[in-house]
Amino acid sequence: MEPHRPEVTSPGRIASLYDDHHDRYVERTDHLVPPGRDSFLAAVPTYSTVLDLGCGPGRDLLAFADAGHAAIGVDVSAAMVATARDRLAGRPDCAAHLADLTALPLPDGSVDAVWSNGVVHHLSVDDLRTALREVRRVCRPGAPVHLLTRAGDVTGVAFGGRPADGGSVPGVLLWTPADFEAVLRDTGLVPTVTAVVADPVVADLEWLHAIATT
Numbered sequence: 587m588e589p590h591r592p593e594v595t596s597p598g599r600i601a602s603l604y605d606d607h608h609d610r611y612v613e614r615t616d617h618l619v620p621p622g623r624d625s626f627l628a629a630v631p632t633y634s635t636v637l638d639l640g641c642g643p644g645r646d647l648l649a650f651a652d653a654g655h656a657a658i659g660v661d662v663s664a665a666m667v668a669t670a671r672d673r674l675a676g677r678p679d680c681a682a683h684l685a686d687l688t689a690l691p692l693p694d695g696s697v698d699a700v701w702s703n704g705v706v707h708h709l710s711v712d713d714l715r716t717a718l719r720e721v722r723r724v725c726r727p728g729a730p731v732h733l734l735t736r737a738g739d740v741t742g743v744a745f746g747g748r749p750a751d752g753g754s755v756p757g758v759l760l761w762t763p764a765d766f767e768a769v770l771r772d773t774g775l776v777p778t779v780t781a782v783v784a785d786p787v788v789a790d791l792e793w794l795h796a797i798a799t800t
């Protein structure tokens with residue numbers, strides 16, 4: 587019998603999983619500072635427009651807004667976007683959009699820096715390529731792009747992603763640094779650093795922190 591080959595969970599299914607796990611996700615992750623967020627902020631010029639890909643409930647958007655930036659979030663989960671919008675209410679030039687990363691609802695050349703924590707392992711290779719081309723389209727030349735995604739010893743789909751230990755994201759895509767850098771280059775970005783970092787909470791979980799410029 588053929589072994590069952592896992593696939594990356596579709597964006598529609600991802601949206602409903604994160605809708606369902608919204609409260610638990612907020613409870614478990616709101617206090618965290620993702621690895622690399624401070625170094626990202628240090629690389630962003632003052633009064634920038636900062637795009638958070640897969641912003642979730644907006645913890646990082648709020649940090650970017652507090653640092654004086656126009657924080658723009660995009661996420662496919664309606665529940666997550668609703669919370670992010672609540673949190674950004676009254677913040678000038680900040681917004682959260684309900685949209686897929688493969689079709690960013692933003693004008694060409696309107697973004698100065700891009701952040702994404704714990705998101706692109708939910709995208710297939712084709713969707714990641716499309717999303718990265720969208721990043722190039724919406725960014726001004728030379729924008730810093732920081733992406734944290736799941737790392738693996740080989741690039742491929744694994745079972746067992748978790749919206750904050752919900753344990754029910756069937757397939758996520760793990761990346762080696764070399765393969766991820768190759769996709770960044772193929773889509774016209776310039777990788778500058780890729781590093782594997784340990785999850786601050788969960789043992790044996792590793793993240794790939796990829797830094798590039800547009």
Ligand SMILES: C[S@@+](CC[C@H](N)C(=O)[O-])C[C@H]1O[C@@H](n2cnc3c(N)ncnc32)[C@H](O)[C@@H]1O
Nearest residue numbers: 604640641642661662663686687703704705708
């Ligand atoms: C693990 S959460 C990370 C949320 C936030 N970045 C954080 O650090 O807490 C993953 C988020 O990515 C969003 N997401 C996954 N695939 C997406 C896609 N194709 N387009 C937009 N958002 C997506 C999910 O809805 C979810 O809110």
